[in-house]
Amino acid sequence: MKYSAFENFVSKSRLERYLVSCGYSQEKAMMLYGANLRVSKAFYPVLNLFEIFLRNGIDDKLGIYFSDSEWIINQKVGFMNDASLGPKFWLKTQVHKAQTDLRAKGMKGKILAEQSFGFWTCLFEPKHYKLLEGYVIHCFPNKPSAVNRNYLALTLKEIREFRNRIYHDEAICFNEMNIDFKHAKHIQNGLYDLLKWMNPDLSDFVNQFDNIEKEIEDALRI
Template identity: 65%
Template structure:
């Protein structure tokens, strides 16, 4: 496809950064755009698996803590309605929205699956974390001693923001207008650290899906 036609479909503003980073070479800009997509694609299974593992581990810990497999329903009137969270009660609102979306098929398992990644990561924010006595730190039994709630929350925030950039087709190959995958490499390390801290054996399942390094290497050779 000719660059002019490609530009119409992708948009000039979106491609401008690629052109600048490639010294206005239209051919290189198109190749870099495609390479960015391939790197994002390589992250997708790792991000997807991490989200599934994390939410299910949190669910297990909270089910045990509240001695209630339906805690996600019953805690709407529990810690999710604590006065310290007022006036918006964001977690409770997310559950109510999910119940409406499920149109009568409301069960704890359905509600667990319906929640966004942001719902689960927000549980590590101080206002929510303390209402559960910090029990969800036990999701990471292998973490180093110096790693605390705050450091995990920061990593989760970084991962969530990076994930959202990928899911919204934003570039992950730049720092400014320089081709640079430093942040992507950092996010991969954070993902792997958290996975190992959950359970080192998870890596046996994750590794076969990982083509991140090779796709970054290919992108940097453009």
């Protein structure tokens, strides 16, 4: 495809950073755009599996904490309804929305799976963490003693923001106008740290589907 046609479909503004970082070589800019997509694609299985493991790990721990396997539904009138979370009561609203959507589709269950990644990561934010008496930290039984709620919350926030960039087809290959995958590598390392702290076997399992290193190496050859 000619660059002019590619630019027309992708947009000039979106391609500008690629063009500048490649010394205004249109051919290299197109190659880098493709490389960015391939690195992003390589992150998909790692991010997807991490989200599943985190969600189910939290569900397991909170099921124990509340002595209730249906806590996500029943806590709409419990901690999710605490006055400190008002006036929007975001968690409760998300659960209610999932229930409404599933009923409209004639489906049952799946309330857990319907929740966004942000739903789970926000449980490590101070206001929710306090209401849960810090119990969600038990999702990471193998974490170093120096790792606290704040560290976990910041790491999860970075992962969530990076995930959103990928899911919205944003560039992950730059530092300012330079081709740089250091932040992507930082996120990858953070993901594996958290996986190991949940269970070392999870890290080994995810690694089978991880092609990130190779795609970054190929991208840096452009």
